[in-house]
Amino acid sequence: xxxxxxxxxxxxxxxxxxxxxxxxxxxxxxxxxxxxxxxxxxxxxxxxxxxxxxxxxxx
Numbered sequence: 226x227x228x229x230x231x232x233x234x235x236x237x238x239x240x241x242x243x244x245x246x247x248x249x250x251x252x253x254x255x256x257x258x259x260x261x262x263x264x265x266x267x268x269x270x271x272x273x274x275x276x277x278x279x280x281x282x283x284x
Contacts, residue, residue, distance in 0.1 A: 229260065233272035237283055240265070244281050251276055 230236050240254070248254040255262040266276055274283040 229258070229265075233268060233274075236265075237269060237272070237274055240269070241282050244283075248281075250278070250281060 229239055243254055243258075244251065248257065251262065251266075254260065255265065269276070269283050276283050
């Protein structure tokens with residue numbers, strides 16, 4: 226499993242890259258990387274980012 230960064234801006238970059246290049250959805254990313262979806266979404270929301278499923282990215 227790839228380890229995701231803890232810094233929210235580095236996390237945003239890493240997650241969006243994986244969503245763009247590897248995973249068709251946030252659910253698939255979390256399942257395959259063994260990441261807690263609620264924690265990931267909250268961490269990025271606390272930094273001002275929201276997951277947009279229609280474009281499969283956090284913005």
